[in-house]
Amino acid sequence: MKIALAQLNYTIGAFEENVSKILQAVDTARASKSDLVVFSELSVCGYPPLDLLEHKFFIEKCNEAVQHIASCIKDDIAVIVGAPSINTGSEGKNLFNSAYFITNGKIEHVIDKSLLPTYDIFDEYRYFEPSGHQNIVEFKGKRLAITVCEDLWYEQPLLTDFGKNKPYNVNPLEKLNASGFDFIINIAASPFAHNHVSVKESILRENAIKYNKPIVYVNQTGAHTELIFDGASRVIDSKGSTVLQLPSFEESICFIDIDKIIAGKAVMQRLLQEDKISLIHDAIVLGIRDYFRKMGFKNAILGLSGGIDSAVSLVLAAKALGAPNVRALLLPSQYSSEHSVTDAIKLADNQHIQYDIVPINDIFSAYLSTLDPVFNNSRPDVTEENIQARIRGALLMAVSNKFGNLLLNTSNKSEAAVGYGTLYGDMMGSLSVLGDIYKTEVYGLARYINRNEEIIPVNSIIKPPSAELRADQKDSDSLPEYELLDGILYNYIELRKSADEIVAAGFDKDVVMRVVKMVNTSEYKRSQAPPVLRVSSKAFGFGRRMPLVAKY
């Protein structure tokens, strides 16, 4: 039996486009004599559709799309697509998250998801009822265990460091195993996170080994606002070895002969060994590209400060959108160093990016004189720094409004964490490029970008970071050194350690207390920040829901 793995990039709610992609892939699979084509979870509507699932018109469109696909599959090729289905029972949530098994013009089986991830960025129990039963699908003499994404995740690493480690009450694979099957199909919508790649790998491997059966895993690719799906669909043999891996961050259709794999005759491929930084790089490029494409925009704008964050953001944006579609503003003030302009120009020239130099001094002076009667000779403080950041933001938004370029935000995760940024100033933007990337990782990205040639001026990489909002300002005036800061932040945010535990791990108590307090008191700022391209297992935004008003 020949199986096609169709790893495609869907748009949420774009039924016509998604269905047409699916049908084209079916044609491709048919042309190569496939018996079965597997698409990813909720492929018909795109994942995650969020509260669109609460709208009747959306569910009706999902159903119509599935019916249309069925009506187009007139032969005995089988197709597995993902879409919501209505729970016709008298109790429970209104929908199931389902895999539709379609062949010969008919929906032959609807298999519902059992394990509904409801943590981090996942809200599936908000919409879906867990399936109560597991059925094997028989097709061309084979017994298929068709599962949806999390159904393989009965055993998974701890989400918190209290309690125990099995978040669900049922293991659907055990039930399927009791009936007996030849191989597992898993349709997924599993977002990329650099520190989750190996977890996903081991979940697949361990299930294959435990049940001694191959797994055909099809994930979607493409980005939906903050979520970036890598794809990286694969086939694992019953020994847990990967025998096929589709590329990350792009569409791909690949084929396998499942009989060979069941017989243990498939040659094991080397896993694509990509390092963390190159994966993050490719993820961000796809994240920017899909945000613009799916929003219907072509052009970006960003502020170039001569520093490393805006430099890295610019290169990634140019890669994603093409240099002619990216525009930069240099916004020097009286506090800007000369190199901030020269480094920025050097980069823009390197990358063939259109730029304007728009000094903010006149506007800044106008603010100060306008506010003079209100401020009444008070001493300059962070207020005047924020005014400069807000002028820069307003100028970027003005060019954005005038010419239709979406503003990219260039703040990094370290800054976002401690609130080192001006709300409605440098925190503006339609999308945060680096908001899930710690400062120390931004350096890694810069070096990766420069691996073959000096694209980002070395001076932007080696100079001490500065916001340049007052004379001789350095980030290190307000913040611990980034190596130290990022270490504390990783423990607090990703690992959810308490301040006491972080101190016990060897960090300086005063620094830890200061950093933790900065994180806690910046929730209100982050709550108004742009969506952050998520590349870690705990990004700011939708997947991290801390109270704004609380004492802790």
Place this chain on the structure above:
Amino acid sequence: MKIALAQLNYTIGAFEENVSKILQAVDTARASKSDLVVFSELSVCGYPPLDLLEHKFFIEKCNEAVQHIASCIKDDIAVIVGAPSINTGSEGKNLFNSAYFITNGKIEHVIDKSLLPTYDIFDEYRYFEPSGHQNIVEFKGKRLAITVCEDLWYEQPLLTDFGKNKPYNVNPLEKLNASGFDFIINIAASPFAHNHVSVKESILRENAIKYNKPIVYVNQTGAHTELIFDGASRVIDSKGSTVLQLPSFEESICFIDIDKIIAGKAVMQRLLQEDKISLIHDAIVLGIRDYFRKMGFKNAILGLSGGIDSAVSLVLAAKALGAPNVRALLLPSQYSSEHSVTDAIKLADNQHIQYDIVPINDIFSAYLSTLDPVFNNSRPDVTEENIQARIRGALLMAVSNKFGNLLLNTSNKSEAAVGYGTLYGDMMGSLSVLGDIYKTEVYGLARYINRNEEIIPVNSIIKPPSAELRADQKDSDSLPEYELLDGILYNYIELRKSADEIVAAGFDKDVVMRVVKMVNTSEYKRSQAPPVLRVSSKAFGFGRRMPLVAKY
């Protein structure tokens, strides 16, 4: 048996403060010879603690607080408090949402919540495992059915208009009823929504009638960022009549003799009949007050335009914080009408509010001349309007930064819905006062505020709404009349009707299509808006999660 209903206002994570409130209320109850004191859901830690529940240190503090309470109850008075408890089983989520029954220095019973709301603003299944069993608590000769909030909501109105209407698979009251009980205790954290008041009432009434038993319902009061809890705790007799109702939006301890109520001898009280607008008014005042108090701020600032939205916001802020703690800026431009300033001054004077007049013309000119080389003689458009709104926002934030006044946002729900506002301009603010109140309801609030005297200048109420960002601009140039607009919005947002259904209900097709499109394309704006004080059953923000990048 005498029962005290303790309706208190907790702060999330403020264990010391919460526990001290609880113990003080126990003292009060003891002094009045109560046998049992009932507190609300998650009273020990405050509701909703959100992702703090994923932190071990937070759970430990919850446990310590409950242990401390137990150690302080040395006599035979019983206390029911709410706190998370750890799921010691080997499967399922790590926590239960529990009611602790404490007496004689010991935790005698821990009763776990069965029905976990996971819709709108509720994410309980993100953290909690549903209870699998229901036990009756015997105390002083009575059999108590202790339930947590949603446990009474097995039967509830449809959340969507497809599927069926029972969102849960089990009715905990049925199980409890099989064991037999004398009355129901329900500890709740049920937020206020003006169009939900009667639903809540009927849920309580119908359960009382169905099981023919009284219900003692204790809700928390107080606001946590966007959520405002009214309290309105009450006692319903077995015929479904309310025999005691605690006040809305304030702390209160009341006492009942449950034997009298069981015997049907309690005199039925008249329900406090408050109208929608007065409830919204009181909710918003509490929402502002608690946001500031729990954030540790005293002073607010807002921009006064002479229009109705900022006028109503100012009055509500003054009520919440005291007039001396509210400051206003009047920010006229060349497009401001004379009455915009005179009406604003009249209001500020009425309310004894400190104000400054800060004209934005000089800054606006500086922006235009700075941008001139970039804009290159392009025609003025919405860009120039946005610049003005952003200057106003930046000036308000400057005074906020300089003097420590939190900025209140004054946009209404109609504007927020259709994106009629400038991101990083008039959409700035730490808290949105009117963001869940349609423009037509804002008029109702203004009339309510003026019910005894002219507080808001009548001219602010009767003049045609205008943003005054260009000459002779009126809201009606860009938007349908508000009566019409709000009707369409209510159908689309609250009732989740499709555009087709709204047209079928009699609205003009072109207008409906235009409005729905404006709502759909403004998600990115709203995603960066301040938290909105929620007073309806579907507010923008946390409870409404629409994809930013989608086609629909």
